[in-house]
Amino acid sequence: MTTNQDTEKPQDFKVNLKTITAQELLSKRANMAELFNLLDDSSRTELFLGTAEERERKLASLKDRLQSAKKEVEALKSNN
Incomplete structure (x- = not known):
């Protein structure tokens, strides 16, 4: 016997994958670029450290x- 929750889990997963927005993707891309020091962040460094x-x-x-x-x-x- 299957429950209603068991059948909804795959649908929720699909909905979550579809709801990723362009802003979230760009944010993740910027985070990765920052992680690997691919961006020039000297202005931000000067802001915090002088x-x-x-x-x-x-x-x-x-x-x-x-x-x-x-x-x-x-x-x-x-x-x-």
Whole structure:
């Protein structure tokens, strides 16, 4: 004896395959291109991380802060 649900599953699958829109396909294609670095995303990288010069300045600033923190820790250790 078959149930109504058993007969509907293949139809649902067909409907789902037919309902893929062009937007979904383009989105999946863009995701794949991004995954394999096929797109130039330098503008997006600059938006989030800044330009190369800004990143270098931030890196130098962080290195300076790290060195000053290390010196402060050493000074605290020597006082105790």
